[in-house]
Amino acid sequence: MRAVVVDDQAMIRAGFSALLSAQEGVEVVGQAADGAEAVRVVAEVRPDVVLMDVRMPVLDGLEATRQILAAGLDPSPKVLVLTTFDVDDYVFSALQAGASGFLLKDATPETLVEAVRTVVAGDQLLAPAVTRRLVEHFVATRRPAVQVPAAVADLTPREREVLVCVARGLSNTEIAAELFIAEQTTKTHVSRILGKLGLRDRVQAVVLGYEIGLVSPGR
Structure with missing residues (x-):
């Protein structure tokens, strides 16, 4: 490395x-x-x-x-x-x-x-509690005007559920437990979500989730 x-x-x-x-x-x-x-x-x-x-x-x-x-x-x-x-x-x-x-x-x-x-x-978002707090703070105070990407409509219902979990800062293990799916299945969903939305990594998925209102500050 x-x-x-x-x-x-x-x-x-x-x-x-x-x-x-x-x-x-x-x-x-x-x-x-x-x-x-x-x-x-x-x-x-x-x-x-x-x-x-x-x-x-x-x-x-x-x-x-x-x-x-x-x-x-x-x-x-x-x-x-x-x-x-x-x-x-x-x-x-x-x-x-x-x-x-x-x-x-x-x-x-x-x-x-x-x-x-x-x-x-x-593999996962670094220091989710800290990063999520920062994202919440700046989305709440600045509320950037972001248009919902058209590709969001192409997500399956399950992929949308996984995206919400990612935006909440959950790890793959936590997502798998919450949605009652295998961890490998979670990884596959996350990979497909990033590909469909053209996102670099999970951090960008968190930012997008807050910006387009999939999750809200403090929730």
Whole structure:
């Protein structure tokens, strides 16, 4: 697993890099001190995951995330947003831009390592309680005007049920238990939903679910 660490504070970059490098099967292949440098480094080294700070000079983490994910790199790296703020104006926009997860910088080292592995695996939404709270907060306060994609009508009744569960932040195991279906069947439904709706991952499914009203803040 190849990682790039992006943060404007040298000590934080060094600390995260040392922590990840000490893990079996993880290699830190690049660092960047601002978003513009991050875009260049990611294009050069093609990592599996980018740990992205939010507030940085030259180019912030939000725009850097957009540019990295719009570059069409193959494979496309996962972006894990890191910040010291539990409520940050950039976070919801970063999720909309395609970031695969969100984590506070005061998380434990074990949580950070697990978060990186989870994001790279792409199996489930990272830190659902935290991410869901942020999504709820910004949807409730800003209410972006989003037209319901026509492809939503192509979902089967079961796929729509699964999408609602995904938007609530449930894992595949939790969805399977709630809908009384096999976990492998759940994975198949999720994969088909993402394909039909043209979504990058489960995070975008959560954002879409809130934006088009499949789930509501606080419910």
